[in-house]
Amino acid sequence: MLVLHDNLGSGNAYKVRLLLSHLGRPFRRIEYDVTKGETRTPEFLALNPDGRIPLLQFSDGRTLAQSNAILFYLAQGTDYLPGDSFAQAKVLQWMFFEQYSHEPFIAVARYWLHFLDQREGLEEKWRRGYQALDVMETHLCAAAFLVGGTYSIADIALYAYTHVAHEAEMDLAPYPGIRRWLDRVAEQPGHALITQEEFS
Ligand SMILES: N[C@@H](CCC(=O)N[C@@H](CS)C(=O)NCC(=O)O)C(=O)O
Numbered sequence: 001m002l003v004l005h006d007n008l009g010s011g012n013a014y015k016v017r018l019l020l021s022h023l024g025r026p027f028r029r030i031e032y033d034v035t036k037g038e039t040r041t042p043e044f045l046a047l048n049p050d051g052r053i054p055l056l057q058f059s060d061g062r063t064l065a066q067s068n069a070i071l072f073y074l075a076q077g078t079d080y081l082p083g084d085s086f087a088q089a090k091v092l093q094w095m096f097f098e099q100y101s102h103e104p105f106i107a108v109a110r111y112w113l114h115f116l117d118q119r120e121g122l123e124e125k126w127r128r129g130y131q132a133l134d135v136m137e138t139h140l141c142a143a144a145f146l147v148g149g150t151y152s153i154a155d156i157a158l159y160a161y162t163h164v165a166h167e168a169e170m171d172l173a174p175y176p177g178i179r180r181w182l183d184r185v186a187e188q189p190g191h192a193l194i195t196q197e198e199f200s
Contacts, residue, residue: 001026001027001028001059002025002026002027002028002056002057002058002059003027003028003029004016004017004020004027004028004029004054004055004057005032005039005054005055005057006053007032007033007054008031008194008197009114010034010053010054011107011110011164012053012054012067012103013053013054013067014194015067015068015156016054016067016070016071016074017029017196017199018156018160019071019075019153019156020074020199021190021191021192021196022189022190022191023074023078025074026199026200027199029197029199034052034053035115035116039051039052047063048063048065050065052065054067054070056070056074067160068095068096068098068099068153068157071095071153071157072092072153079150079151080151080153081152081153082148087148090148090154091146091152094154094157095153095154095157097158098157098158098161101135102129102132102136103161104128105125105126105128105131105132106125106132106161106162106170108125109122109126109169109170110161110164110165110167113168114167114168122169126168129165129168129170130170133162133165133170133172133175136175136177136178137175137177139177140178140180140181141176141177142177144184145181146158151185151188155185156185159185160194163182163194
């Protein structure tokens with residue numbers, strides 16, 4: 001069985017739980033408290049030298065790190081990744097955007113506020129986070145999903161931290177396109193909440 005080295009508060013790990021839930025693939029979760037350095041032990045570093053979750057472990061012992069690489073692997077041959085090579089590249093375009101222009105600001109602001117009670121430096125995180133939301137809004141005002149009008153791992157990657165942006169004290173009220181898209185994502189079959197611990 002697949003093992004997901006996980007943390008329930010993590011949006012990056014939630015991306016993997018959400019796709020596994022859509023796919024109906026059974027998996028076992030191992031929870032780590034990232035605020036206590038539990039991913040920095042010698043045992044965990046032997047699995048992932050980068051010391052971070054999510055980490056997916058296969059029954060033959062192989063491991064895969066980086067949330068979006070895990071999504072890309074699991075989605076191969078499923079409805080969550082288009083077959084056309086240009087559409088696949090558009091999916092990757094949004095996933096790289098998520099890691100470079102969205103997650104470092106919105107996820108970090110959320111982590112500081114929600115888990116560390118740290119406010120210093122927030123203004124810059126918010127400024128850059130709102131820039132990322134502006135980019136998404138421009139696209140989602142005119143499109144149901146991020147790539148080709150169908151739900152894909154690009155949507156999963158960006159949903160993870162956008163839907164909890166309020167926990168970063170960010171306001172989605174000026175973003176009607178994003179809010180309608182969040183609703184559409186939450187209506188997909190097999191949707192799971194970020195707080196969901198048990199999967200059948
Ligand atoms: N780019 C990585 C980021 C992973 C990451 O930052 N994980 C955090 C939790 S969201 C973590 O494990 N932090 C623990 C640490 O750095 O010690 C991904 O997308 O998987």
